[in-house]
Each structure stands twice: as structure tokens, then as C-alpha cells.
């Protein structure tokens with residue numbers, strides 16, 4: 154199958170597609186020729202679509218991606234730098250959620266937005282598991298607390314244990330110290346043999362958290378669940394992920410009980426200039 158076609162009536166031969174192709178699989182052989190695939194280039198394309206979407210003339214079509222299928226960037230829809238700054242700084246980790254569930258189409262939307270996060274080699278390896286069954290959420294909470302108790306017992310003098318003890322104590326007082334009452338848990342998992350899977354999942358979850366914030370949802374990284382998923386076999390089993398997959402991050406999500414009218418202070422960035 155041909156990798157791409159170029160509409161000769163639109164192509165201006167400006168070579169932008171050649172320069173922007175991350176894999177160097179496009180060339181223009183002579184100054185009056187149209188772009189073509191380099192020798193052995195077919196199998197190297199990562200289907201990132203940069204050739205299609207950078208062409209100002211809409212002349213370039215991948216067999217898998219046509220310009221008319223790609224949304225036009227609308228300047229008027231882009232937030233200003235000041236709006237982005239305020240938006241990013243106003244995101245908070247939520248520790249109190251309403252009982253109300255988030256509709257599946259809303260959760261699907263945030264997941265679809267997260268699919269636009271960068272991934273190594275454009276592999277897009279991230280899979281999502283959304284847990285919304287209250288029985289299943291409860292089982293994960295209980296397993297996380299079981300895991301914490303096992304660590305407290307095994308390493309009573311570790312600094313880490315102090316933190317875990319607080320989680321357990323709070324749980325024993327009847328508080329949901331693990332999921333904070335969030336009605337959903339979203340897990341990002343991927344094939345563990347793909348070397349960029351951990352970072353791809355982390356970035357995708359960050360996108361998801363920001364997309365959730367933009368829709369008035371509340372979210373919080375579920376670090377305790379994630380750590381238990383990696384270290385506690387009963388938890389790994391309970392997640393029932395495909396055998397070649399590993400969980401690389403989890404996010405609580407729901408509607409916030411409280412709004413944060415202020416932005417907390419943060420440390421000055423630690424930067425070295427060279």
C-alpha cells in the first residue's frame with residue numbers, strides 16, 4: 154500500500170513536509186518534483202501525521218490520515234498565555250468528592266483528549282481502565298490498606314512507614330484515605346516491554362488531569378494504589394490487566410465537593426543555567 158499521496162494541483166513544492174518529518178522518510182528528488190518516499194522509508198513512518206497537518210496547502214495525504222479528517226487549528230479557540238498560566242496554576246488535587254458519578258460520555262471525552270499527549274515514537278501505547286463499580290473500588294481500597302499494613306509490619310523504622318501509618322490510622326477511623334470518596338479510578342496501563350510506556354502513561358494522565366480540570370471535574374493522582382499495584386501481588390491480580398501490561402499510574406476522578414478560591418504558593422524553581 155502506498156504510504157502517501159500528494160495532490161499535484163495543490164502542492165507548491167516548498168519542502169515543509171520534508172523538513173518536519175521526524176523520520177526523514179519524505180524527499181523531493183528534483184526542484185520541480187513532488188514529495189516522494191525515500192528508499193526503504195515506508196516501514197519507518199510513525200504515522201504522526203505531521204506531514205499532513207503542517208502542509209499549508211492541504212496537499213499531503215497519508216493513506217491512514219487525510220487533511221480533511223484533521224481538525225483545523227482555530228486561533229480564536231486557543232487560550233492566551235495568561236489564561237493558560239492561570240488555568241495550570243489553579244489545578245488542584247482534590248481530596249473530597251461528591252457521591253455523584255461522572256457520566257461515561259464525560260469520562261470518555263477526557264480520555265479522548267488525553268490521547269493527544271505525546272508518546273515515544275508516536276507509539277500511543279496507553280490503555281485505560283475505568284473502575285466505577287463501588288464494590289471493585291472498595292476491594293482496591295482494602296487491598297491498598299492491607300499492603301500498607303504489611304509494609305508497616307515489615308519495616309517499622311522506615312520513614313515511609315510513618316506516612317503509611319497515617320493512611321492506615323485514618324482508614325481505621327472510617328475515612329477513605331486511599332480514594333477520598335472518588336467515584337471513579339482511572340488506570341493508565343501499557344505493554345511493559347515498550348520502553349517509553351511509563352513516561353507515556355504519566356504524560357497521558359497529566360493531560361487527563363488537566364482536561365478534567367477544564368471541565369470542572371476534580372482529580373487526584375492515586376499514588377498509593379499505583380505503588381501497591383507495582384509491589385503487592387494481590388493488588389496486581391485484582392486490577393486484572395492484560396498479562397503483558399503494567400499499571401503506570403492511576404487517577405481519582407469525580408465532582409469536587411469544594412472549590413479552591415485561591416492558588417497556593419509553591420517553591421521557586423531550582424534552575425541551573427549553563
Ligand SMILES: Cc1cc2nc3c(=O)[nH]c(=O)nc-3n(C[C@H](O)[C@H](O)[C@H](O)COP(=O)(O)O)c2cc1C
Pocket residue numbers: 244245246247248373374375376377378
Ligand atoms: C505521583 C503522585 C502521586 C500522588 N499520590 C497521591 C495519593 O495517593 N493521595 C493523595 O491524596 N494525593 C496524592 N498526590 C497528590 C499530591 O499530594 C499533590 O499533587 C501535591 O500535594 C500538590 O498539590 P496540588 O496537586 O493541588 O498542586 C500524588 C501526586 C503525584 C504527582
